[in-house]
Amino acid sequence: MKLRFFGSSLVSSYWNGAATYYRGLLKALAAHGVDVAFYEPDAYQRQQYRDIDDPPWARVVVYPATEDGWRRALDEAAADADLLVKASGVGVFDQALEIAVPQAARPGTCIAWWDVDAPATLEAIGADPAHHLRAAVPRYDIVFTYGGGAPVVDAYTALGARACVPIYNAVDPDTHHPVAPREDWRCDLGFLGNRLPDREARVEEFFLGAAARLPQRSFLLGGAGWDDKPMPGNVQRLGHVGSGDHNAFFCSSRATLNINRASMARTGFSPPTRIFEAAGAGACLITDRWDGIAEFLEPGHEILLADDGAAVETLLDGLDDTRARMIGDAARARVLAAHTYAHRARQVLDRLGDGGRTCGVAA
Structure with a gap:
């Protein structure tokens, strides 16, 4: 064909x-x-x-x-x-x-x-x-x-x-898989996404707001368009991150945050690429809540759900390296078995x- x-x-x-x-x-x-x-x-x-x-x-x-x-x-x-x-x-x-x-x-x-x-x-x-x-x-x-x-x-x-x-x-297992972390990208929470009009307010709520209220924690932001956006001092911005560096991005943070755009969050059942890429790399995922997530990853076991920025803070407070690794390993096993x-x-x-x-x- x-x-x-x-x-x-x-x-x-x-x-x-x-x-x-x-x-x-x-x-x-x-x-x-x-x-x-x-x-x-x-x-x-x-x-x-x-x-x-x-x-x-x-x-x-x-x-x-x-x-x-x-x-x-x-x-x-x-x-x-x-x-x-x-x-x-x-x-x-x-x-x-x-x-x-x-x-x-x-x-x-x-x-x-x-x-x-x-x-x-x-x-x-x-x-x-x-x-x-x-x-x-x-x-x-x-x-x-x-x-x-x-x-x-x-x-x-x-x-x-x-x-x-x-x-x-x-996920393509040949492309997205666990790698050694980059020491200069080590952080508590990373988010990878371009700055888009129907995503920005949600990034402010779930990521930047949480960073502002957790000055003792470190945050990593990747994606194009954020250069002139005011940021808390504990957020390191990287600009565009090429796909060849995605694995290192996901493997360098204790947890990776997914934030759906507003239209996708309303409709549900549209897990973005980043969910599967991060899971393939064995990352511990936190996502904003949307309909249908349980069809792909099990909440609480393979992925963590947050309703707002305050929930992100609570999840980070209860997350150590051992639990983050267990969640990431479970997510990777799930996507390799059913979502390649x-x-x-x-x-x-x-x-x-x-x-x-x-x-x-x-x-």
Whole structure:
């Protein structure tokens, strides 16, 4: 099967939280013999902040971030695709591509819309009766999502999706695994995430607020966009942390904090990439509470839950190295047993297979 995939970037995680999701899933699909070509625009300095070289399991096509650039790329991709995918959040000419992809596909090609930010997408559609995806979604053969559970499936079905299948984040054990800590990154609590409008207030509550009230503890902040944000003196900011340093980041703190963006916290059932990456590295995870977490990790045993910044403080007070290690080890065992990208790739192929009936593609 020839898979031609339009996404933000496969080779750079710079302002691109979906990078490791793409890498893990497409690498696992390639292991099943899928011929993968990934099309990404030359935008947002991502090519200047590459984390990896072009991988051996995918052909990476970087096209100019212009109208002529995406049109030429789409013509090339559609010419031989068995499965043609447009992911959300490419970053440039998204609307044009989302409308054009179903029109460009050859007869017999399966066309998939892959939403890596379904809660936010669905909120935007709900607020705009003229949103272009209302007309575009029914033209795709299948909708895959980064997650979302029944609320997202129901919402896409109501929009006219022929099928909607959540494919959750997971871990690639070859990429995310325990490593030696970095002494200069040692801390009580680390948080890794870019500064985004619908995340910032929650970071202030769960992370910065806790740091301000715990001056005797140390905090580590990784991610782009935080340079001019006022910080308590016990917070060390690192700026952008490339994916090659993620393991060291997770393994250098006693606990790692996950903070969902507001839309994901409201919708639930969308565990972000960081959950599985950190668990794969054996980190002790603390997360803001959201519906569905128990489907992935067991609260109190494999992950700790916090309702607010005060709860984060309480959890840190009750956490020593031994308990943190036990929680991290349990989380790692769970994700390796049930939540690897090999598991997710099998879901995709089983859904596309179905005797070749779903999309006319034999997986």
